[in-house]
Amino acid sequence: MDLFAGAPLPDISAAAGLIFMGGPMSANDDLQYIRQELVLIQKAVALDKPILGVCLGAQLIAKALGARVYPNRAKEIGWYPVYWTEAGRAELGLSEPETVFHWHGETFDLPPGAELLAYSDLCCHQAYRIGQNILGLQFHLEVTPEMIADWLTQDANCGDLREVTIPIDPHASAARLEALARQVFGHWCAREWTAPSLNHHPSHR
Numbered sequence: 001m002d003l004f005a006g007a008p009l010p011d012i013s014a015a016a017g018l019i020f021m022g023g024p025m026s027a028n029d030d031l032q033y034i035r036q037e038l039v040l041i042q043k044a045v046a047l048d049k050p051i052l053g054v055c056l057g058a059q060l061i062a063k064a065l066g067a068r069v070y071p072n073r074a075k076e077i078g079w080y081p082v083y084w085t086e087a088g089r090a091e092l093g094l095s096e097p098e099t100v101f102h103w104h105g106e107t108f109d110l111p112p113g114a115e116l117l118a119y120s121d122l123c124c125h126q127a128y129r130i131g132q133n134i135l136g137l138q139f140h141l142e143v144t145p146e147m148i149a150d151w152l153t154q155d156a157n158c159g160d161l162r163e164v165t166i167p168i169d170p171h172a173s174a175a176r177l178e179a180l181a182r183q184v185f186g187h188w189c190a191r192e193w194t195a196p197s198l199n200h201h202p203s204h205r
Helices: 032-046 056-064 086-092 145-151 174-189
Strands: 018-020 051-054 069-084 098-108 114-120 127-130 134-137
Touching: 018 032, 018 056, 032 051, 032 056, 051 056, 056 069, 056 098, 056 127, 056 134, 069 086, 086 114, 086 127, 086 174, 098 174
Parallel strands: 018 051, 051 134
Antiparallel strands: 069 098, 069 114, 114 127, 127 134
8 A cells, every 4th residue: 555656545444553754855845645644544543543653643633633833943964863752761761861863954842642752862752652542753764874874875865965074974873773673563562452541532623
């Protein structure tokens, strides 16, 4: 099912969960498939489906639930530390700052009912959860050195590298990132799913 190619919204009633990944577009772009994804997220929330959002995916979840998405005060591209809130330490079992991979120029306000899990020096909202089902991550745990190397090519980076002044080593923290990915994604997959506690489910406008 390819929304980018114009496919209709799928029936997600039997889906075990939904994962929304990143991309160079904005959650605010007036594009049909972006509008469809926002509606799909709202349907998934209404059905109490587990939802994971990464980078753009986390921004889409926030926007679908009524929060603002807007330019961050600086683009965050490369390896930078994130710091865990008390809720993040309890949720993810992580206590020390972790260096993870970032590639984003926008950020978001926390949607209603969300609890902040992590932040960074350049971005206040790096991870959040809503109830037990929904997890949003602004940073990238899923990348491999090969993926990062591809993103660093001029054909793939949408011009973002013109604003990067520090060389980016694709292998810098890759081994630790893989372990973190297994821990965080594994924790999300192992949750006992329950309905999120939201004040309301706003319709997309």
